[in-house]
Amino acid sequence: MSESRRFSEDALAMLVAGTVLSVSMLVTVLESHGVFSSTAATGGGPSWRNPMKSIIVLPTAWEVHPFESGVSWFTGAASAGVLITAVMSAVMWLGRGSRGDFWRACAGVFLLSLLAYVLAEQKVVKYYGLEYALWALVIGLLISNTTGVSKALSAGVRTELYMKTGLVLLGAEVLFGKLLALGLPGICVSWVVTPVVLIVTFWFGQRVLKMESAALNMVISADMSVCGVSAAIATAAACRAKKEELTTAVGISLAFTVMMMVAMPPLIQAMGLGPVVGGAWVGGTIDSTGAVGAAGAMLGKEAEVVATTIKMIQNMLIGVVAFGVAVYWVTCVERTEGARPEISEIWRRFPRFILGFLGASVLVSLLYENLSGGPDFVKAVVDGGTKTVRSWCFCMAFVSIGLETNLGTLAKFLRGGKPLTLYVCGQLLNLVLSLLMSLLMFEVVFPGAADVLRK
Amino acid sequence: MSCASERGLATTGSYRGGWWRLSGSALLLALIWCVVLPALSRRPGVRQRIEFLEGRGINPSAKFFTEQEAGWRNAAEVERRVRQHPEAFWGLPWSG
Incomplete structure (x- = not known):
């Protein structure tokens, strides 16, 4: 498909995400004034509701067949498909002058994403933490490695556009105020241990294991130390990792997440750790946010609350890590031997979507803290609209990665076992440091905090 | 993400017998999701886990x-x- 590249993929992604975020905020405000329904707030401040919540949805959980809870989710998913295809196509046409065939290909990728999502929502799959990213990759890989991708579909394979759009929308869920949610103990467990593990693991991969790809090393280090797939996506985009490298990192992370989710609760009980220390240890070490909640719940309510809060604080690190990695990459990794890059050169190479990500985060954080009923407004904007679109975008990105990946080249990245060794060594360090910090914080320095959390 | 993948898109016709292999894989997936997993979800241990996590609002x-x-x-x-x-x-x- 011949295209004039008037705008970069980053600019297009920011345009799509900006449109979705603005529309989600606008309709939430209008709804609170009774524009879409007659239930406007009458006193005590606005009651925020997002009408998009019932229009665009994700598939619901199922046990025997996907339509057992009705067909309403299907209409909602179809509406999401129409919305995403329309906005993406309009932006592609405006920004790149693409021909009219993009919308058909984009709709095709969306349909494959819908299939991946339906597979992921089967309750056994869902409640054992085998998330949609895995099934989206599987579907894409199956097609690309059997029949190959049809010409009609290939125009819709836009991994970077979907991924960066999803990341900018994810920025709207990164609320800086949440960093202080658990006081100093939370900051120490999440924001001291995590960067130390990330940096030491990356150093270990470069200097000891001598990994061929610094990007693969960084993506594995980040997804293992920060918060799994979402951190892997953000870091991969920040350091321009190859699609196969992101696939490798996500695959390893998902496998270990399931193992740790099952193994850690009995281990913690056998070690006789209390619910607060145990919860903090789970929150600081298991990659995936959802799996942390599941493992914490197995240890009891107090452990669940501590584990999910520690993980939430770690979630907030995504923006900082993505920004730091992007700066490190353009200034140190990609620079010419011995030469110090000019500011203009750094700016030219800097992935601009990170600025969109941080911009969305700052805007939503300010609204959360300062607006009357801010937390409810942000929850309505995120839960009702941006989170759903973000999830679809990430799913479409993983389908696209699968469609672009050859199993033979994927095996090349696992050869020699270095990625696996890196993950295991990094995770062992993470386990030791997180446990020591949790014990130090909740047993030695802030025992009162543990008492309050146990009440 | 890097614009470049390790190799370009494999277009239709790149592989021999691809449609047979895709159909076979799709059939296998359908069998797992429509028969095996629903049967697994009826096992007491699995059902208990699902109900416990659902009840707590954990995904x-x-x-x-x-x-x-x-x-x-x-x-x-x-x-x-x-x-x-x-x-x-x-x-x-x-x-x-």
């Missing part, structure tokens, strides 16, 4: 805290306790 497949109701709820609960007892979470023992 083990969540990628971010906003994707599970328990994420928002637990954060609000912790923030309430920290507001009630700031000295327990912010006061260093040696600061008096």
Whole structure:
């Protein structure tokens, strides 16, 4: 498909995400004034509701067949498909002058994403933490490695556009105020241990294991130390990792997440750790946010609350890590031997979507803290609209990665076992440091905090 | 992400017998999702786990805290306790 590249993929992604975020905020405000329904707030401040919540949805959980809870989710998913295809196509046409065939290909990728999502929502799959990213990759890989991708579909394979759009929308869920949610103990467990593990693991991969790809090393280090797939996506985009490298990192992370989710609760009980220390240890070490909640719940309510809060604080690190990695990459990794890059050169190479990500985060954080009923407004904007679109975008990105990946080249990245060794060594360090910090914080320095959390 | 993948898109016709292999894989997936997994979900241990996590509002497949109701709820609960007892979470023992 011949295209004039008037705008970069980053600019297009920011345009799509900006449109979705603005529309989600606008309709939430209008709804609170009774524009879409007659239930406007009458006193005590606005009651925020997002009408998009019932229009665009994700598939619901199922046990025997996907339509057992009705067909309403299907209409909602179809509406999401129409919305995403329309906005993406309009932006592609405006920004790149693409021909009219993009919308058909984009709709095709969306349909494959819908299939991946339906597979992921089967309750056994869902409640054992085998998330949609895995099934989206599987579907894409199956097609690309059997029949190959049809010409009609290939125009819709836009991994970077979907991924960066999803990341900018994810920025709207990164609320800086949440960093202080658990006081100093939370900051120490999440924001001291995590960067130390990330940096030491990356150093270990470069200097000891001598990994061929610094990007693969960084993506594995980040997804293992920060918060799994979402951190892997953000870091991969920040350091321009190859699609196969992101696939490798996500695959390893998902496998270990399931193992740790099952193994850690009995281990913690056998070690006789209390619910607060145990919860903090789970929150600081298991990659995936959802799996942390599941493992914490197995240890009891107090452990669940501590584990999910520690993980939430770690979630907030995504923006900082993505920004730091992007700066490190353009200034140190990609620079010419011995030469110090000019500011203009750094700016030219800097992935601009990170600025969109941080911009969305700052805007939503300010609204959360300062607006009357801010937390409810942000929850309505995120839960009702941006989170759903973000999830679809990430799913479409993983389908696209699968469609672009050859199993033979994927095996090349696992050869020699270095990625696996890196993950295991990094995770062992993470386990030791997180446990020591949790014990130090909740047993030695802030025992009162543990008492309050146990009440 | 790098614009370049290790290799370009494999277009239709790149592989021999591809449609047969794709159909076979799709059939296998359908069998697992329509027969094996529903049967697994009826096993007492698995059912108990599903009901327990569903009841708590926990989604083990969540990628971010906003994707599970328990994420928002637990954060609000912790923030309430920290507001009630700031000295327990912010006061260093040696600061008096």
